[in-house]
Ligand SMILES: NC(=O)C1=CN([C@@H]2O[C@H](COP(=O)(O)OP(=O)(O)OC[C@H]3O[C@@H](n4cnc5c(N)ncnc54)[C@H](O)[C@@H]3O)[C@@H](O)[C@H]2O)C=CC1
């Protein structure tokens with residue numbers, strides 16, 4: 431029995447992600463919440479002949495006296511897995527950090543409802559800027575004394591999916607793309623996205639010129655911009671993100687159900703594994719609290735943080751270049767909840 435909840439379920443990501451969760455036979459209950467249209471999306475999905483019972487919830491009407499938000503509480507009650515794609519997407523010319531102004535408050539409020547209604551659920555954060563929204567959720571949970579770092583994940587799977595696709599293109603064989611795995615570490619914006627091409631399951635050809643490798647790295651880092659530009663004001667990646675979000679959610683569900691040995695990159699709080707987190711901090715030479723790195727999943731969430739492994743000097747330079755932005759994104763999220771550092 432797995433109850434999955436999507437917060438922001440009527441949006442560009444939320445709808446196809448909800449569809450992919452509905453067709454997963456392991457999901458027995460699917461609750462959709464959005465500030466608009468969630469009941470309609472739920473009824474539509476409920477006609478699909480798969481086991482999950484689907485329900486949609488809205489907040490109370492603005493003029494009603496109902497507080498707190500009963501719709502949100504009902505959606506969250508008994509959740510095993512909560513995926514959060516609620517919030518605004520980018521338009522051309524914006525960075526992910528530009529979304530902070532609106533999305534930080536949305537994520538804070540949803541995290542508060544989770545902390546009081548479903549504090550044991552696995553929480554998967556998609557809303558940008560992920561580098562900051564994950565710390566926001568953690569700080570809200572800490573304020574409610576319910577923070578379990580093993581159960582909170584920033585979803586960086588789209589970077590991994592893009593890396594597989596673009597490496598297959600460079601190798602000249604698209605049929606390989608679903609079997610190629612490339613760890614992508616760091617965070618989820620610009621230079622904080624660090625693909626470790628030297629650890630690709632399928633090696634790039636020996637002697638590939640540096641400019642081809644550099645453009646591959648750059649394409650993975652700016653994959654989101656490629657979509658934002660192509661959509662020309664109509665938003666950012668939605669379908670590929672739904673695919674990536676469902677892929678990550680499925681891995682969490684398999685781990686909840688007892689499967690061992692699942693290792694995936696995810697942006698996590700390094701306290702999720704004291705030993706692995708300390709080793710990663712030492713390797714990075716920085717005392718930061720969040721980093722995306724391959725993690726092993728288990729029935730309680732993060733079993734261990736795997737760290738970077740052996741990386742090349744150029745990958746080390748990319749990791750070092752990621753750290754200042756990452757640290758400032760993390761501080762921004764933490765300060766949003768706890769106030770500025772004294
Ligand atoms: N982590 C990642 O790799 C990626 C993250 N994203 C991010 O995902 C977020 C959503 O993107 P889209 O689905 O394209 O946007 P969208 O605008 O199509 O959908 C967002 C949905 O959130 C809902 N929403 C807004 N406030 C809410 C609240 N307080 N509670 C519940 N729902 C609320 C809206 O009504 C809307 O249906 C954006 O922040 C975007 O930057 C997008 C692609 C990849």
Ligand SMILES: O=C([O-])CC(=O)C(=O)O
Pocket residue numbers: 519520526558588653654655657658666667
């Ligand atoms: O680029 C964006 O704003 C959406 C996103 O995170 C991505 O596609 O990786």
